[in-house]
Amino acid sequence: DGGITQSPKYLFRKEGQNVTLSCEQNLNHDAMYWYRQDPGQGLRLIYYSQIVNDFQKGDIAEGYSVSREKKESFPLTVTSAQKNPTAFYLCASWARGAYGYTFGSGTRLTVV
Amino acid sequence: QKEVEQDPGPLSVPEGAIVSLNCTYSNSAFQYFMWYRQYSRKGPELLMYTYSSGNKEDGRFTAQVDKSSKYISLFIRDSQPSDSATYLCAMSAGNQAGTALIFGKGTTLSVSS
Numbered sequence: 001d002g003g004i005t006q007s008p009k010y011l012f013r014k015e016g017q018n019v020t021l022s023c024e025q026n027l028n029h030d031a032m033y034w035y036r037q038d039p040g041q042g043l044r045l046i047y048y049s050q051i052v053n054d055f056q057k058g059d060i061a062e063g064y065s066v067s068r069e070k071k072e073s074f075p076l077t078v079t080s081a082q083k084n085p086t087a088f089y090l091c092a093s094w095a096r097g098a099y100g101y102t103f104g105s106g107t108r109l110t111v112v
Numbered sequence: 113q114k115e116v117e118q119d120p121g122p123l124s125v126p127e128g129a130i131v132s133l134n135c136t137y138s139n140s141a142f143q144y145f146m147w148y149r150q151y152s153r154k155g156p157e158l159l160m161y162t163y164s165s166g167n168k169e170d171g172r173f174t175a176q177v178d179k180s181s182k183y184i185s186l187f188i189r190d191s192q193p194s195d196s197a198t199y200l201c202a203m204s205a206g207n208q209a210g211t212a213l214i215f216g217k218g219t220t221l222s223v224s225s
Contacts, residue, residue: 006155033212040120042217043156043200058212090155096208100146103155 002027006091006104012112013078013085021076021107023091030096032074036060037088037106046089049074078109086111115139118201118216127225131188135201135216138182142203142214145177147186150198150218159199160186163207191223 004025013019025032034046045058049068063082068074078085088108092101118135125131133147143164148156160175162168162184168175174187184203188195201216 004155031211035215040217042118043215045212048212088153092155094211098207099161100144100148100158100202101156101213103148103157105155106153108153 004091004093004102004104006089006107008107009105011107011109013109014112016080018077018079019109021078021089021091021109023074023076023104024072025074025091025093025102025104026072027093027095027102028071029093029098029102030071031094032068033092033094033101034058034064034066034074034076035090035092037090043090046076085109115214116201116203116216119219120217122220122222124222124224125191127191127193127223129191129223131191131195131221131223133186133188133199133201133219133221135184135203136182137184137203137214139203139205139214140179140182141205144204144207145175145184146202146213147173147175148200148202148215150200152197156200188221191221193223193225196221196223 007022033048035043047066049055065077091104145162147160149159150156165179172189176185198218200218202213204211
């Protein structure tokens with residue numbers, strides 16, 4: 001079945017550590033996105049990529065980094081510069097002419 | 113003023129009730145309007161998609177867009193406990209891959225049996 005796979009489902013990070021969240025899609029979608037979801041805040045765009053080897057900052061890119069070396073993969077690194085990383089992270093993809101995004105099941109990141 | 117406003121609720125209704133969920137927006141360039149349903153600890157799933165103004169019906173769900181008022185609605189008829197979820201409105205000016213959707217904050221709905 002086609003879809004978006006995010007891993008891990010739960011992730012714990014110590015203060016000062018970088019962590020990488022995985023996002024893989026087999027839908028052959030060109031565009032991929034990372035959103036952060038906090039209670040009462042809705043979905044906020046972190047980064048997005050329209051094609052391989054190209055990506056743009058969203059509204060809250062500080063403290064995050066991404067890469068897009070393959071069409072299928074769009075990993076997100078939460079760096080130690082992100083001061084409040086505890087949140088639910090959602091990856092999404094969109095094909096040209098499609099009706100909106102397809103979302104992954106999310107990764108819950110907690111700083112311990 | 114935020115681009116998209118959505119009452120976060122929570123909204124509690126008995127089974128069988130008609131539910132009305134709403135969003136307002138400020139950007140007149142928005143042409144594509146979506147409703148997503150998100151169950152707890154899951155990713156959002158697309159529920160309804162509407163282009164420009166008008167109504168769209170799918171089973172118990174009806175989406176309405178009034179561009180003149182910059183107002184969109186989702187109606188749920190004969191609500192069921194399985195409809196208990198957070199409902200997110202989303203919109204964009206285009207539908208090309210690479211367009212970033214703008215989301216409302218979501219309305220949490222609870223349907224009691």
